[in-house]
Amino acid sequence: MMWLKKNGLYALLAISVVLAILGVSTANFIFKSGTAGMGILVILLLNTGLKKSAKDTWWILAAFLFSIIGDWFLSNMDGDSLMFVKGIALFFLAHVGYLIYAILNGRIKGTFTSILLAAYLAFFFLVLYPTFTDVPLMVASLVYLLISCFSLGAAVGMKGDLTAKRSFILGIVLIIFSDTIIAFKEFVDYHTFDFLITPTYYLAHIFITFSLIKRFENKVPITK
Template sequence: MWLKKNGLYVLLAVSVILAILGVTTENFVFKSGTAGMGAVIILIMGIVDKSSIKEAWWIIGAFLFSIIGDWFLSHMNGDSTMFVKGIALFFLAHLGYLLYALRNGRIRGMFTAIVLTIYLAFFFLVLYPTFTDVTLMIASLVYLLISCFSLGAAMGIKGDLAAKRSFIFGIVLIIFSDTIIAFKEFVGYHSFDFLITPTYYLAHIFITFSLVKRFKSNVPTSN
């Protein structure tokens, strides 16, 4: 089938175009394009073969929560309440990534402990002294924890190696983008702000690519 051979990659190319438009414009339709197109691609794969990708609904949910969370952050205008709501929605997105990874593997305990140690040190030594809002501080800490656990779970995914590596890289890119946001919003460091949206959009593309690779490895091309 053409879809299994080339069609999904064509749709991924559309995601790349949407990412470029999202970076170069302020149009929210384009800014939500990579997550939205990722959800569409996964839905198409589910229609073609419902059993080809296990637990893919967790990723669709993660993408949808990311879109809504991005809307809150794009419209916060200095309102910390909007920022907390955005963090809560991105927490749900990471929960989706975590559950998907756990349904396809197991969490890597030692790796997770190392990442947690590094990011907790970053939080308490760099970010904590800047907080004046307790709710925002707690929300940020909880989000940091789920981010580390989702990366640890991604490291333990089983199956197609390219799919695993792509998923891991996608989660790494999200955490990298969030780290830059933390420096921007809490520390006032802006030198790397230009990397926030490109890495965020690339994360969605790599995660979607991961599911495409898993789909292609599970479904015979002769069908």
């Protein structure tokens, strides 16, 4: 039964890869939300058979759910800055989920986070800030930048299985990388790397899901 469950989880991960390819090559929202959707399904399956659910994994489930809704807002904004702000707000909540999950399994890496914050705040005020004409959008972007840095800092400070940790860190890095390209696209009108936005975003979900599978596979203690 354990073998069947393990292989079923990897089958879902393989489906995530297919959905990611379809999400990149089409405009179908079902495909675009597929990697996060498969991640939610994997989390539900990981919790089946446990005497008590792994409560920390519900934060990742919530993060994936907020990501799906946030992606819908960004996919349908059509130049509407309010839709963009709503999308950022939902992705902010997704990062809160990643942050809490990481903290429950470790701690925020102070020095790393401080350096990351300094670098991204410099990027924000020197590159992005001069382009803003919409104050709510500026505030939303700054707050989102801050939570992104803290979620990566917490990921770096995680304990437990090394493969699971590295995969989770890579997932958060890919989200921040994708968001950085979006910032250049939306605020600086720089489009050279636009083609990387969705592939890195979908890969982030896949690596975070893989991280959870490896944690289950290696029987790492689960935070209750």
